Amino acid sequence: MSVVVALAVTPPRETGPGLRKLTYFVACSIDGFIGDPKGDATSMYSYVTGEFLEYLTSQYPETVAAPAWPVVGIEPGTPGRRFDTVIQGLGSYRLGLDAGVTSPYAHLREYVATRSLTESPDPNVELIADDLVGRIRELKAEEGGLDIWLCGGSTVAGELIEEIDELIIKTYPEVYGSGMPMFGAGFEPRAFELGAVRAFDNGVLVRTYTRKR
Ligand SMILES: NC(=O)c1ccc[n+]([C@@H]2O[C@H](COP(=O)([O-])OP(=O)(O)OC[C@H]3O[C@@H](n4cnc5c(N)ncnc54)[C@H](OP(=O)(O)O)[C@@H]3O)[C@@H](O)[C@H]2O)c1
Secondary structure, X not given: OOEEEOOOOOOOOOOOOOOOOEEXXXXXXXXOEEEOXXXXXXXXXXXXXXXXXXHHHHHOHHHOXXXXXXXXXXXXXXXXXXXXXXXXXXXXXXXXXXXXXXXXXOOOEEEEEOOOOOOOOOOOEEEEOOOHHHHHHHHHHOOOOOEEEEEEOHHHHHHOHHHOOEEEEEEOOOOOOOOEEOOOOOOOOOOEEEEEEEEOOOOOEEEEEEEOO
């Protein structure tokens, strides 16, 4: 049984021009690291079970990499609930690429920020080499559709920090001590408003925050 703390309920998103949000949906340790110093987050995987796994696969199926769908029981063709687009940096995309997965989120429109990769390894993946912020603003300004998932990693999240409208932070009950920060950005306090909070029996906490503008 989960502990649900409904401090506020995030209302369904309205659709319309300029209302697509950029949401950093990310996993981290208690002390805010998204992985070890090189970004490896495999210690978090052991918590993705039971009730929390059921929550992820039912509420955010589109954030599960396509090769894992049959493993976690997501039916082929399951529509995204929150996102229709994903942006990640080459550092994150390379994890799948090195394993031969050229389109990890084939059910979404995929964008990869890179200046070194000049040819996309997959027809579903569009590379962004120039004006990353400008391209994200264009995507946010599109009419209708679902939101844009900022997958990470730290470098790209740091570059897009001012464009982020929402944070969905999955906190795993581990302290790392050091590691890859959630944002590779300079110090500056930025205010966010707390929305829904959900705690799971295994100690995972999911918090939603909206950027105060
Ligand atoms: N815990 C989580 O939820 C989570 C989520 C995602 C990722 N991660 C971890 O994060 C790690 C990767 O993070 P990272 O910070 O090393 O890399 P990253 O942010 O994924 O990618 C960095 C790369 O993106 C490209 N890039 C950055 N800014 C750009 C810009 N303005 N225009 C064009 N390209 C740009 C550059 O590629 P080029 O060098 O080609 O120019 C840069 O090397 C991985 O180990 C992954 O496990 C964790």
